[in-house]
Amino acid sequence: MKNFAVPTKEQVAPANQAIFDNLTKALGFVPNLYAVIGYSENGLGRYLAYQGAKTTLSNKEKEAVNLIVSEVNNCLYCKSAHTVLGKMNGFTDDQLLDIRRGKATDAKLNALVKLAASITKNRGRVDAALVDDFYAQGYTNESLIDLILQVSDKTAMNYLHNLTQIPVDFPIAPTLETEAVLN
Incomplete structure (x- = not known):
């Protein structure tokens, strides 16, 4: 190669x-x-x-999506970059690790993270309960479209790094313990 x-x-x-x-x-x-x-x-x-296009997702929500998508796609570059950016947007180290595990303590953010993980893992074919929870947390049809666009943005970058394996120029994201990841 x-x-x-x-x-x-x-x-x-x-x-x-x-x-x-x-x-x-x-x-x-x-x-x-x-x-x-x-x-x-x-x-x-x-x-x-x-x-950089406008979206209904806050910067913090975008970083949560970026992290979980990068975790699902196992992209070290993006996990590392978005750990730094997640901290800059107010997440603690523990919150960042939880998001990478597929969960968040905040119910609204948790619904977003779970749906983003499922969209990524299942190529858009998700359990209806995840979508229902997303809407129950106050997200809208517009938010769903913006979420899918955010997943596509990060998936493209994950694929680019996973293919090219260029050097990571951010502090390396901590390794997750393998149990309970994305469950």
């Missing part, structure tokens, strides 16, 4: 070079996974627009 190197700014198209500059200004660096998307002349801009 081809070994993917993380491209430098000079190795990507001019439009992506400008995005690299913007990412460096905003984050202090260009995350390796974003840099790899830079191999596509149009992919990085398209992905960042999709990722």
Whole structure:
């Protein structure tokens, strides 16, 4: 299999070079996974627009979805990145681990996490009770669409890392004990 190197700014198209500059200004660096998307002349801009689009989900809810989807898809890069981002959005270390295990103490967030995990594991064919609980917690049809779009966003990134295996440039997420994961 081809070994993917993380491209430098000079190795990507001019439009992506400008995005690299913007990412460096905003984050202090260009995350390796974003840099790899830079191999596509149009992919990085398209992905960042999709990722940054308005949604009914709060940043905290998005991070919960990102974490559980990354756990289901076993993506070390995204589990690591979203552990950092989850902390930045107010989650504690224990809450982050619980989300990766497929649960949350808050009933509304728990419904979101369970449904996101099932959507990912079952490719959208979920138990109706999970959807009913999602709606019972105050989510709407719009929220369901936004959840599916968030799952698709993170699944794409999980697949990209799982295929390329580029180096993780975030602190490595803690390993979960294997029992009770996603039950």
